[in-house]
Amino acid sequence: MVDRDAVESAARRIGGHVRRTPSVEVAPGLWFKLELLQHSGSFKARGAFNRILAAREQGELPAAGVVAASGGNAGLAVAFAAARLGIPAEVFVPLVAPAVKVRKLRQLGAVVHQHGREYAEAYAASTIRVAETGALFVHAYDQPEIVAGQGTLALELPDVDTVLVATGGGGLVGGVAAAVGDRMRVVAVEPAGAPTLHAALAAGHPVDVAVDSVAADSLGARLAGTIGFAAAVHHQVQSMLVDDDAIVRARRMLWAEHRIVVELGAAAAFAALEQLERDGRRTGRERVAVVLCGANTDPADLTAETVQDLSQGV
Incomplete structure (x- = not known):
């Protein structure tokens, strides 16, 4: 299993090749990890x-x-x-x-x-x-070097209680868990139409799932990776599902309120924050980091959608 030592070794290896992306406190106790600013437009x-x-x-x-x-x-x-x-x-x-x-x-x-x-x-x-x-x-997500490399972004996080991570095959959330899972709550956020890690955790092992989500281009793995799954189990990663409407709404909100353009997969993590706050599952003092993991998207639809939402009072 990938551990923190492997993540720290990866950080030393890739340090001269990747960006140290910023974490911005956008509200008291809430940070955005702006990994969308990484080379190639994502944490990958x-x-x-x-x-x-x-x-x-x-x-x-x-x-x-x-x-x-x-x-x-x-x-x-x-x-x-x-x-x-x-x-x-x-x-x-x-x-x-x-x-x-x-x-x-x-x-x-x-x-x-x-x-x-x-x-x-x-x-x-x-x-x-x-x-x-x-x-x-x-591999897109299931090799030790891949998982350890993805986890290096967690070494750059501020001191928070909870990290919300959009999850597909599990490489990123596994790496984050390996890096900080012993001292932060790590929440894997998946589309309800692509519950890959969620199903694996429920079954006790990776299982094949059907994929049908607006975020399938980045969170569309049908089978969780064995390495990320093992890290998620070991560090007791929590699983959370969000529906497509919430993902689309979260992407629009990130643009309308923060002028941040992300792809739908990245918006899933922010959609989870909305859901936690709406359900009363985020305590008042809980410090949360939302990993905005990618922005490889066509932003042309955002301004039109935002204008439409505002005209309708959304």
């Missing part, structure tokens, strides 16, 4: 750099470069890291991947393969390509 750059650099240190980085499968963000991170390190990259994404992400992948110099309707299908195609080329496979 941390894990990608750690995986590739660790392989290079160990003499295991082949001339064929790297291959990744992704709903978008992991692929962007791998493409960015590969470009910075001067190695080839191929990225497999589902056909439903947002055009803004596919376009950016190509701009970063990656060879893009669009395959299948879900991440699982793109993943299957990527493993065939790895077998053909001998390239290094960079």
Whole structure:
């Protein structure tokens, strides 16, 4: 299992390659961790750099470069890291991947393969390509170096009681739990239509789930990673589900009230805060950090939606 030592080792390895993103106190006792400002637009750059650099240190980085499968963000991170390190990259994404992400992948110099309707299908195609080329496979969320790298953002958090983390396959929440789970409450927030970790915790092991959510492009893994799952169990990570309407509303609110543009997956963590406060489950003195983990989205709809909401008194 990934532990804090692995996260601290990752932080030393990637320190010259990633940004230390700010945590901003937006209200008394409430911080936003602005990981959307990370290279490639999401936290995924941390894990990608750690995986590739660790392989290079160990003499295991082949001339064929790297291959990744992704709903978008992991692929962007791998493409960015590969470009910075001067190695080839191929990225497999589902056909439903947002055009803004596919376009950016190509701009970063990656060879893009669009395959299948879900991440699982793109993943299957990527493993065939790895077998053909001998390239290094960079998993979206279920490799020790990936989980440890993602967890480095938690080392930059202020002293809070609770961390809200949007969760798909579990790489980020597993890394955060490994880094700070012994002294902070870590809450994994998932769409109700993609309850991947929630179902795994209920079953006692990762199980395949159906995925149907507006945030599926970034939180659409059908099976929780074994590494993130183990960390979540060990550190007693709490699971929380939010519905699509709440996610959409949270994204609009982040723009309307804070002028922060995030993708729908990142908005899930903020939607959970709203739900906790509405249900009275956040105590008055509880210090909370909301990880805003990515902004690879088309913001064109936000201003029109916000104007419409304001006109309707929302």
